[in-house]
Amino acid sequence: MRPATDPPVAEPLLSVQGLHAGYGHGEVLHGIDVTVPRGQVVVLLGANGAGKTTLMRCISGELRATGRIELDGDALGGLPAHQISRRGVALVPQGRGTFADLSVRDNLAVAALQLPRAERDVEMERWLDRFPRLAERSKVAAGMLSGGEQQMLAIARACIGRPRVLMCDEPSLGLSPAMSKEVFEVFEQLHDESGLAMLIVEQNAGLALGVADLALVIEGGRIVWRGTPRDLHDDDALVSAYIGDLEEI
Numbered sequence: 072m073r074p075a076t077d078p079p080v081a082e083p084l085l086s087v088q089g090l091h092a093g094y095g096h097g098e099v100l101h102g103i104d105v106t107v108p109r110g111q112v113v114v115l116l117g118a119n120g121a122g123k124t125t126l127m128r129c130i131s132g133e134l135r136a137t138g139r140i141e142l143d144g145d146a147l148g149g150l151p152a153h154q155i156s157r158r159g160v161a162l163v164p165q166g167r168g169t170f171a172d173l174s175v176r177d178n179l180a181v182a183a184l185q186l187p188r189a190e191r192d193v194e195m196e197r198w199l200d201r202f203p204r205l206a207e208r209s210k211v212a213a214g215m216l217s218g219g220e221q222q223m224l225a226i227a228r229a230c231i232g233r234p235r236v237l238m239c240d241e242p243s244l245g246l247s248p249a250m251s252k253e254v255f256e257v258f259e260q261l262h263d264e265s266g267l268a269m270l271i272v273e274q275n276a277g278l279a280l281g282v283a284d285l286a287l288v289i290e291g292g293r294i295v296w297r298g299t300p301r302d303l304h305d306d307d308a309l310v311s312a313y314i315g316d317l318e319e320i
């Protein structure tokens with residue numbers, strides 16, 4: 072494994088420097104540096120318990136941390152989660168974070184509340200057009216949707232506020248291989264259409280690296296490797312530790 076040195080990167084959009092965080096007295100992240108360049112997709116790989124979710128929770132303002140978190144040069148550290156979301160950082164959490172008892176349409180309506188009133192309906196319709204399966208089920212409670220439909224709804228909810236960075240924690244968790252592929256196709260389309268920058272945590276490394284511009288490996292709360300998917304592919308130790316099946320790259 073080679074040292075975690077920075078390869079040349081495009082202009083940073085989201086930048087995390089020297090981040091320390093944990094729960095109670097136990098530190099989980101020990102000085103994390105992560106950059107999501109403008110218009111790029113970054114995939115974060117790592118074993119269970121390495122700190123991936125914790126990092127996303129810190130960036131989204133759910134968990135306090137020390138260190139610097141900046142979006143386009145503006146400090147986000149210390150801001151409450153709703154303000155970080157308004158600045159343009161959206162998180163699709165593990166477990167999707169939709170309201171199970173609300174209909175698909177109402178889930179979108181709640182997410183649209185962050186937009187100016189005049190734009191809410193248009194934006195909701197845009198996302199229902201975008202996901203015809205959600206449009207067909209717009210009156211169905213989110214809790215009654217399939218896992219894949221719930222994931223699409225969660226992505227639509229996150230995107231409705233027009234984020235500048237979309238973070239997604241284990242989007243394929245519990246989904247069939249076919250549905251996981253569909254979710255990653257959505258990421259690819261979103262990225263191609265609008266150059267949306269993304270930070271994705273995903274266990275299915277083959278699938279995630281297929282859409283990634285950059286990959287990071289986190290171990291024990293430290294970033295131990297960073298590079299392109301192709302670099303990762305060439306590193307036998309990393310492949311056997313984190314990937315196994317590279318057919319998707």
Ligand SMILES: Nc1ncnc2c1ncn2[C@@H]1O[C@H](COP(=O)(O)OP(=O)(O)OP(=O)(O)O)[C@@H](O)[C@H]1O
Nearest residue numbers: 094095099117118119120121122123124125126165
């Ligand atoms: N709410 C919490 N309270 C105490 N410890 C926690 C809490 N959440 C996570 N941890 C601990 O922090 C460490 C990092 O957890 P985290 O969920 O960030 O890892 P992860 O890389 O996302 O793993 P996974 O793939 O299992 O979700 C683990 O040791 C975990 O047990």
